[in-house]
Amino acid sequence: MVNVLVCIKRVPDSSGEVLLTDDAQSVDGRHVGFTISDHENCAVEQAIQLATATGGEATVATLGPAEAAEQLRGALALGCTAATHVVADSTGFGPADVARELAAVVRAHEAEGRSHDLILLGNDAADSGDFQVGIRLSYLLDRPVVTGIGTIEADGSAISATCDGPTGQEVYELPLPAVVTMLEGGVEPRYPTVSGRMKAKKIVIEEREPSAAPAGAKRIKLKVPPPVPSQVQVLGEGSSAADAVVDLFVSLGVTR
Amino acid sequence: MILVLIETEDGQVAEVSLESLTFARGLSAAGGGVPIDVVAVGALPDAARAQLSSYAVRDVYLADDDSFTAYSGGAWASAVQAAQAKTSAVVVMAAGTNRGCEVLAHVAARAGVAMAANVIGFQGLAPFVVERQVVGGQVIEEMVLDERPAVFTVAGHAVEASPAAAPGAAAMQALAVSLSPADLATRAVRTVPREGGEGSGLKSARVVVGAGRGAGGPDGFGPCLELAELLGGSLGVSRVVTSLGWRPHHEQVGQTGTRISPELYIPCGISGAIQHWAGCSSSKVIVAVNTDAEAPMVTKATYAVIGDMHEVVPAINERLKSR
Ligand SMILES: Cc1cc2nc3c(=O)[nH]c(=O)nc-3n(C[C@H](O)[C@H](O)[C@H](O)COP(=O)(O)OP(=O)(O)OC[C@H]3O[C@@H](n4cnc5c(N)ncnc54)[C@H](O)[C@@H]3O)c2cc1C
Numbered sequence: 217m218v219n220v221l222v223c224i225k226r227v228p229d230s231s232g233e234v235l236l237t238d239d240a241q242s243v244d245g246r247h248v249g250f251t252i253s254d255h256e257n258c259a260v261e262q263a264i265q266l267a268t269a270t271g272g273e274a275t276v277a278t279l280g281p282a283e284a285a286e287q288l289r290g291a292l293a294l295g296c297t298a299a300t301h302v303v304a305d306s307t308g309f310g311p312a313d314v315a316r317e318l319a320a321v322v323r324a325h326e327a328e329g330r331s332h333d334l335i336l337l338g339n340d341a342a343d344s345g346d347f348q349v350g351i352r353l354s355y356l357l358d359r360p361v362v363t364g365i366g367t368i369e370a371d372g373s374a375i376s377a378t379c380d381g382p383t384g385q386e387v388y389e390l391p392l393p394a395v396v397t398m399l400e401g402g403v404e405p406r407y408p409t410v411s412g413r414m415k416a417k418k419i420v421i422e423e424r425e426p427s428a429a430p431a432g433a434k435r436i437k438l439k440v441p442p443p444v445p446s447q448v449q450v451l452g453e454g455s456s457a458a459d460a461v462v463d464l465f466v467s468l469g470v471t472r
Numbered sequence: 473m474i475l476v477l478i479e480t481e482d483g484q485v486a487e488v489s490l491e492s493l494t495f496a497r498g499l500s501a502a503g504g505g506v507p508i509d510v511v512a513v514g515a516l517p518d519a520a521r522a523q524l525s526s527y528a529v530r531d532v533y534l535a536d537d538d539s540f541t542a543y544s545g546g547a548w549a550s551a552v553q554a555a556q557a558k559t560s561a562v563v564v565m566a567a568g569t570n571r572g573c574e575v576l577a578h579v580a581a582r583a584g585v586a587m588a589a590n591v592i593g594f595q596g597l598a599p600f601v602v603e604r605q606v607v608g609g610q611v612i613e614e615m616v617l618d619e620r621p622a623v624f625t626v627a628g629h630a631v632e633a634s635p636a637a638a639p640g641a642a643a644m645q646a647l648a649v650s651l652s653p654a655d656l657a658t659r660a661v662r663t664v665p666r667e668g669g670e671g672s673g674l675k676s677a678r679v680v681v682g683a684g685r686g687a688g689g690p691d692g693f694g695p696c697l698e699l700a701e702l703l704g705g706s707l708g709v710s711r712v713v714t715s716l717g718w719r720p721h722h723e724q725v726g727q728t729g730t731r732i733s734p735e736l737y738i739p740c741g742i743s744g745a746i747q748h749w750a751g752c753s754s755s756k757v758i759v760a761v762n763t764d765a766e767a768p769m770v771t772k773a774t775y776a777v778i779g780d781m782h783e784v785v786p787a788i789n790e791r792l793k794s795r
């Protein structure tokens with residue numbers, strides 16, 4: 217039985233135009249909506265698969281504003297069975313602060329007799345992209361950590377985790393308890409079902425206050441680089457442009 | 473003192489590590505000529521050492537005993553820490569690869585200092601303010617690194633690698649590192665080598681045909697491969713394509729892939745995210761094929777065809793074959 221804790225972060229959807237808040241401290245998501253990163257979607261999927269396969273529990277946790285309950289519900293609808301919400305404005309929390317709060321959640325659950333054998337996080341958050349919360353958390357909990365993992369298999373009290381290394385697929389074997397950060401691509405996130413959404417509504421989300429005041433993210437400000445003026449010349453639309461394209465190739469001297 | 477963790481690739485210093493050394497030189501100059509030392513793990517071929525000399529490196533700390541044969545982020549971090557202690561480095565940096573970010577996050581966590589990932593520049597030394605990519609590269613963050621050592625990784629291809637005017641000694645210093653059981657516990661137990669291997673010629677190709685999510689699936693690359701063949705070029709892909717396992721990683725163009733500089737780049741179904749652009753911006757001519765006339769790749773390209781790559785590319789191929 218492997219009990220998994222998966223950590224997700226509510227972030228503004230950045231697939232379209234990105235606007236900043238007036239204080240230039242964060243991305244303004246009010247008009248574009250919020251989501252979690254693709255890496256975290258895969259971490260949620262992996263957590264549910266492992267818990268289901270071993271008869272364990274998949275718990276989801278976040279540190280974020282009240283509205284982040286939406287992202288927790290999303291993970292519950294997919295098959296996580298418990299959720300913990302550290303309610304705070306995540307803007308003021310640096311990666312060391314977040315790691316400390318997540319460690320506090322794990323310790324509090326342990327004190328209540330709920331252990332999280334495996335903690336899954338994204339490799340990097342979609343907004344702050346710090347690449348480090350998982351590693352910091354591993355030191356706070358004195359657990360081994362591997363990063364950038366695509367797939368995990370559980371085998372009793374150990375896991376084997378695979379990632380795409382510089383020369384090939386690297387395999388790591390870790391005893392539990394452990395921390396793993398995930399990259400998208402290894403597992404295919406599922407879609408929520410109607411019954412999953414109904415179940416999720418009934419689950420009571422555990423709410424907590426931060427265990428300490430945050431030290432901060434050392435952010436001075438954010439800025440959006442100005443767009444470069446476009447000089448593109450459109451050769452045409454659809455397959456009818458093929459002649460113009462080939463004429464261009466000829467004039468560039470790249471045809472054989 | 474600036475300490476740079478380098479990585480090697482095919483017996484050479486990885487291009488992104490040379491970029492980090494170039495960045496370090498800018499920092500060194502701003503600080504009045506602070507020496508730059510390197511830490512490396514594993515074997516370091518003579519060719520790589522010569523490169524380090526041409527990048528004005530003073531000392532090269534090498535940890536190459538057997539316990540480093542299999543990769544472990546914690547073990548590499550212990551090597552960096554040992555070198556940092558020897559050099560009293562106040563700046564510890566690496567290229568923003570998966571490994572670079574992982575190892576330095578360990579170093580920063582152990583030292584109890586911040587780490588800035590994917591830095592592209594710095595504004596001043598006192599206070600030390602860096603600029604780094606956040607929100608998938610769409611936003612720049614100004615961040616202050618007020619602790620010592622200042623720990624950060626440099627975004628791939630944010631600066632161009634260029635050797636120094638005067639070489640450095642690149643004196644080899646053996647580095648004895650005592651690894652903890654925890655360092656050794658997270659070593660990779662095996663590596664399944666990738667078939668096809670590196671060296672698809674992407675880096676030096678005169679023509680590169682790019683394919684992104686628009687390819688639609690692992691079977692969607694035929695026409696792009698054919699176009700590459702017809703033009704004697706190579707296929708390059710976006711990270712979405714390699715993450716989804718549609719094509720191998722060595723074909724990836726971008727910040728965490730290869731940097732290309734062909735005469736002609738033909739990105740098809742690639743949106744042109746900043747991290748992709750970092751790898752293709754030195755292409756002489758770009759002809760983008762995309763259904764979306766507003767996609768960044770289209771607006772940044774020299775030429776564009778607006779349309780479905782599954783129609784446009786086969787039509788181009790037919791036209792080329794009938795010449
Ligand atoms: C730290 C970091 C490092 C990264 N490193 C890299 C890197 O090295 N390389 C890299 O590429 N990315 C990298 N990325 C990812 C990058 O941010 C983008 O997510 C990625 O480049 C998008 O790939 P894409 O353009 O294929 O997909 P999308 O962004 O989804 O774009 C698909 C495009 O295809 C078009 N399209 C769809 N269907 C068709 C069709 N039938 N015909 C024609 N056009 C079509 C769409 O209009 C769209 O423009 C990195 C990200 C991070 C955070």
Ligand SMILES: Nc1ncnc2c1ncn2[C@@H]1O[C@H](COP(=O)(O)O)[C@@H](O)[C@H]1O
Nearest residue numbers: 223224279337338340341346347348349
């Ligand atoms: N506020 C948060 N709440 C929960 N998990 C978080 C939070 N911030 C970061 N994480 C986790 O840590 C991972 C890496 O974040 P980062 O180191 O900030 O890039 C994310 O993908 C999440 O899984």
